[in-house]
Amino acid sequence: MSHPFSCIPPAFLDLLHVEYPFAFGNYAMFMRSIREGMVHLHSSLEENNPYRDGLPSSFNIFVSIKIDLCIGRYRIELITQATFPGALRVIKEAFCQDEAAAVGSEVNKNPVAAEELMELCADAALDGASLVAVDVKTKEVAAAVFNKIQVKTSDASEKTFFEIFAEKRCTQASSRSLIQFMVDVDERCNLFEKYKVDCSLEIMFIATLREHRRQKLATELIKNSIEIARRIKDGSIAPMKVEDLGPKYSHLNNPKPLNTYPKICQAIWTGKGTQAIGKLLNFKVHLTVPFSEFVFNGKTYSERIGDEAAFCEVVALSL
Known part of the structure; x- marks a missing residue:
């Protein structure tokens, strides 16, 4: 047949x-x-x-x-109203517990801090460029990547999206430390200036539930994130709406219409897995920063991670 x-x-x-x-x-x-x-x-x-x-x-x-x-058994798709709760679950249970900066800042021990990062994910989801891997048989969201469209500020003194979020919406020292880590690393390597561009897609948070790991889901999510970034230019990627996120996030604002589009895809790779994927997908490493340079509550991130040699990479890929 x-x-x-x-x-x-x-x-x-x-x-x-x-x-x-x-x-x-x-x-x-x-x-x-x-x-x-x-x-x-x-x-x-x-x-x-x-x-x-x-x-x-x-x-x-x-x-x-x-x-x-x-x-195989997974489907890669844009985050929708139906898959958004599952995507948040992945970040809460996998990223917030296992990712290096989350461990270094003790977000893994602070449920309130983890919830504050969920709001950051919700804000990023509104851009419409985030993805999930769904188990076809169980319909469970197995992995997720939250991507944020970043636009260069018109004034060098103007604060970035992450800085504003840390100051105005983080009540916990742990979540503030993690986001400040992202801000600090980004400031050391101004990719907008380096590439002479005004807009990027930042691969912000990516994680896979433990029981679904070693299926190359992170590789597929990052690959597809690159292609999504390229498609924003022709207007075929529609933003989500606040009402798609549920009543918990009804206080957020719908994103303003873009008058530009991403010319680069950027990320901070914080683990050996994403660093290997970045190399495979031809991301260029612009900066390497040891986790020992970041301190929270009297200990360096590397001490809590349990690896004094641990480091992160600032990377980018021209679109």
């Missing part, structure tokens, strides 16, 4: 791959995914379906930006 997608004309598949490259690592993977039924296309009889012509009358396809790719 042939696969139900076998009736799709090859020309349509070519168009789909070109139009939605962020969902597919390469053409061979794309075609294999079609054959094996791992690509989920959504049936539609809508009159405005641009791909109706040339398809069998009994089988029409509607394609939107939410098209996704299954990688």
Whole structure:
């Protein structure tokens, strides 16, 4: 019995791959995914379906930006109202407990500080550029990356998004220490000046639940984050709305319309895993900073991490 997608004309598949490259690592993977039924296309009889012509009358396809790719048992997709709570759970249970700076700043021991970082994630999610990996069978969010669109300030004395968040919305020393660490490291290497750009996509927080690790989910999330960053330019990535986040975050403000777009993708890699992924994906390392330079509550981050040689990297990739 042939696969139900076998009736799709090859020309349509070519168009789909070109139009939605962020969902597919390469053409061979794309075609294999079609054959094996791992690509989920959504049936539609809508009159405005641009791909109706040339398809069998009994089988029409509607394609939107939410098209996704299954990688084995996982599906990579943009964060939505439905997956947002699961994405926060990943950050709270995985990032806040295991990530190096979270351990160094004792966010892992302070539930209130962790909750404050959830609000930071909610704010970032509104940009519409964050992603999750969903377990296809259980529908559980297994991994998440929260990305923040950063725009260069017009005045050098103007405070950054992270600085304002730490000052106005962090009540805990732990969460303030972690965000100040990010600010400190970013200030040591001004990527806007280095690349002569006015906007970037920052890979802010990325984590995988322990039971889903070693599946290369972080690699796929970062790969797709790069492609999402490239697509912001053509307006195909829509911001989320405050109401999508639920009543807990109803006090947040919807993002202002962008009058620019990311020209670089940037990150602070804080562990060996993300540092290896960055190297694989050709991020350029601009600065290496030892965790021993950061102190919280009388101990260096490296002491709490348990590795005096531990360090972070400031990296970027031109888009």
